[in-house]
Amino acid sequence: MIGALLLFVALAAGQMNTLQNKQVVHLQPHSSVVRADFGGKLLELLNAPAVISLPTVPPKLDSQGNAWSVDIKNMGPSQVMVVGTSQFRSRIIVGQTVHVFSNGRVYSLK
DSSP states (O other): OHHHHHHHHHHHHHHHHHHHTSOEEOOOTTOOBOOGGGTTSEEEESSOOSEEEOOSSOOSBOTTSSBOEEEEEEOSSSOEEEEOSTTOEEEEOTTOEEEEEEOSSOEEEO
């Protein structure tokens, strides 16, 4: 029991460290579009629109040459729907962080 709890705490701390090492970005005021240059970063949403859109054409690489992905953290006060290509939709509840990945054709959650 204690071992499982320690493992959970270690995994949670590792995930928080990974997110803390990423550059934090925000949507521009009155914007609902995730920009392609947000790839590799942590997008924090605070008072975001109910629906935000990923880039229309899924990017393949970020500015560092890595596979394009973005972590999106909803700080509240309401849930947010992230939409991409016709097959991609993800609801983010308050306090949740999702990792959105693109292979250059479609979006997926990792």
